[in-house]
Amino acid sequence: MWSRLLRVDRPGIHDNFFALGGHSLLAVQLIARVRESLNVEMPLRAMFDAPTIARFAQLLIEARNASNKSPVPPLKPIAHKGAIPLSYAQQRLWFIDQLEPGNSLYNISAMYRMWGPLDLGALRKTMNEIVRRHESLRTIFRNDEGQPVQLIVPKLELPLPVTVRTGLSPEAREDEIKRFAREQALQPFDLSKGPLLRVSLLQLAEDEHVLVIILHHIVGDGWSGTLLAREMAVIYEAFTNDRPSPLPELAVQYSDFAIWQRQWIQGEVLDAKIAYWKKQLAGAPPVLELPTDRPRPAVEAHHAAIVTYTISQKLLDRLHELSQAEDATLFMTLLSAFQLLLSRYSGQEDIVVGSTVAGRNYSETESLIGFFINTLAMRTDLSGEPTFRELLARVRQTALDGYAHQEIPFEKVVEELQPERSLSYNPIFQVLFGLQNVPRASFEASRLKVQREAVHPGTSIFDMSWFAFETDEGLLLRVEYDTDQFEETTIVRWLGHFQKL
Template identity: 45%
Template sequence: MKSIQEFLSYLNELDVRLWSDDGRLRCNAPQDALTPTLRAELAERKAEILDFLKQANLATSSTHQPIRPVPRNGNLPLSFSQQGLWFIDQLEIESTAYNQLFAVHLCGSLKVAVLEQALTEIVRRHEVLRTTFQSVDGQPVQVIAPNPDLSLSVVDLSDLAEAKQSAEIQQLAISELDRPFNLEQLPLLRVTLLQLKAAEYVLLLAIHHIVADGWSGGIIIRELGALYEVFSRGKPSSLPELPIQYADFAHWQQQRLRGAVLEEQLTYWTQQLADAPPVLQLPCDRPRPAVQTHRGATITLRLGVEVTQGLKQLSQQEGATLFMTLLAAFQILLYRYTNQDDICVGTTLANRHSRDLESLVGFFVNTAVIRTDLSGNPSFRELLGRVRRVALEAQERSDLPFNLLVEKLQPERNLSHTPLFQVMFVLENAPIDTLELPGLTLSRFELAIAAATFDLSLSMRETQQGLIANFEYNIDLF
């Protein structure tokens, strides 16, 4: 049986939230996450879990203060991750490397004015979407505009043939990604509505990574659906006011991540990545350029419902998450092509430890390096156990910003590749779902756009038709 810490870490990976409410154990979990086996173990270990939560609350009361609103009349610091992007922006003027694009397919009778009203309300709700970044005495600070100022651009493509429409959508999307943002000026969110037919549209949301991450995209789309529905009926917003904002998190993080807390995380990662191989030697078709390029292409694979269910069952049998199982399989694939048994793969961690952060737009996601030992010809189950252990350790120490880790380790800089890892693996944990509204459907719109940040990236997400795997690769290497 797992230790209580391992069991709770495993539940956290499954996005199962536990808390104590007046001595009663409360639980919030995604659909199908709590299998009969897990439910039985929760019931069996209820007293143990409540005792652990009580002790944890006592231990953290003095060292892990809750996030509280801070005054807005002084200089507001950036989070550590924001600082990293701000410094990059200072060095690479008009860089578009950290532009993101979310695309939403809208089908039905759309009220454009109501859509713009809903988007404006989202910008009002989330301060970070009306935040700019100024330099005060050489240090960056957040400056929050008091009122939302959003402009919805509308482009009519309805006169074009379907093939030309598709090409124009791609071109407009690429143009949005290639337009730089000025971090000192609003907006850092640009919204364009493309009309394809009388009752079909595509909504493009271009946003700088310094104010939002991938999880934030899901929040924006879900709130857009909820607000559009009530505004179209002439009703006020039904969404509760947010108890904290991103600036409050940034201040809390700057206060918390120092001293012993910072030193413990730095010590772990320094030891974990000591003497790691600097480059994963994938067999390339072309010589590696002296300076890394970002020209990319993608290949998409679908695993199907049966394979997906089999992977989930294996994960449950081994006390692992689907993420861990998929990562183990991916690392075996990398071993096959590199013949290296010491493999470092980058991944992203949501880093939203508080329930208040789960519904907040902002740049929370953190990058972690999962280093796995594949030596000794392990069975898949044995390797999965190794991946599980390292992944849980990484999750428990996910606060340390990646830029601080690189600064601490000081790997030999080489402009031809990224430091510490060159291959990324991501399992989307907050995919954009289809939203059915009265008279209107919102769903994810796929764009065939690739910008290779790494040599190779594998991004996976689960759909009703099974897992989808998207391989993105650098075409100057492969």
């Protein structure tokens, strides 16, 4: 298990999981494989308390001797006809869509520039094969006497419109690509009609194309984008060579997960996990009082821009060393520095920051396109002038406790807490921070040079969202910020201060 997940040949029994490149997402996947193979439920914290094979094996033996079998029912295909309940996360987005129909805020975008001989027929056939495989991409959402339900369309033919813009100068070509991608990203979906996946092609020359893919968040997430790219590459390669798709049929579908989640997370299970979040967030400040360049609007308009910044590989290596010395992950170390930065700027010692987790805690969900991602509210007490190591210990504890209760969708936490509501800011937290370690993949094909590029429609859900990516050059920071409140120069200055911290 360690070897496959870490991609390390023959790891030693005393090698540290995190020193070998492990992180919280891989730890979740390892726990899922233990559950699946041995029917033993191990807490995620066990990976942090016993990060070597030898120590983890001892905890595993103790758990098996204690008959600590998994209390979680298995995720299996469920026979169903007609209307299906929504998952908790889907339900939240559906209600938002009812309040703000035609909103493109929850569109997920990807763009691929392609040079070479494109087989348009094979590409169209590829996209429809993926739609056939994943029920989520054939799902629509209806109102059934005030309650949302999802319906799966048995057969759906996804169109692939082609816009031709040939003969443009290099500068005009770049402008047209940006215009085309932004136009596609801002076009809303109708959840009641579908399809909730949109694929469009821009032809710039006989051998130059731009493929733009837009997916509504209610049927997908960042991990789904990686799966989509991976399946596109495999299936397109097969179809261009007159071969059938080599991908096996999926064992379960997202609708099975939605039903399973509703059946499991209820009653005592729901009450116990909600109790943790109620206690954890009791008395938390409703708003992070950051100094802004302009007053916070009475109603959020979600206008946004992006700034990027790179921290050197040398400094990143030192951060890894500190993390390992403190039995923490790189994410925990970065979050500690980030919450310290926010405390310095806001003057507050009680800081709540949102952070996303993949939400795919069961191996059966790893190959599904669907909305699994969850957001955890990371609340840290910075009172008492702690040293950085002491602060990191607090953040580590908060993160591990949050991971242990991550099955409760954030939407359900908000519903139960009933926090102070305002059209001016998001409930619970207004700033997001994440280290992106979700597997990345790009659409690749023989005879084509493919380059993935970012699409930013100029919208943002939060005041600020900071995302960190490990690259060959160091740590890339990508900050999406609300332009109604902040100037670019302010965000750039904060990034410099973050690096100093």
